[in-house]
Amino acid sequence: MFKKGEDKGVRAFLAEDVTFEGSFIFNGTANLDCKFTGEIKSDTGTLIVGESADIKGKLEIKHLINKGYIEGE
DSSP, rough: OOOTOOOOOOEEETTOOOEEEEEOOOSSSSEEEEEEEEEEEEEEEEEEEEETOEEEEEEEEEOOOOOSSEEEO
């Protein structure tokens, strides 16, 4: 188990063979390398968009690292 305040690293990962449609709300760090359509939201987290990612939709993210394709707001 992690102790309070301890770095937990990437909390969610969606690989390139995944297609996701809908709302994705998270805290911590999430890595998306998939095809995603919808809304992504995190008030405190970091989103890593991988090289194979194809993201379309609305993003409300505190921190973003983009290596892929993003289309939207």
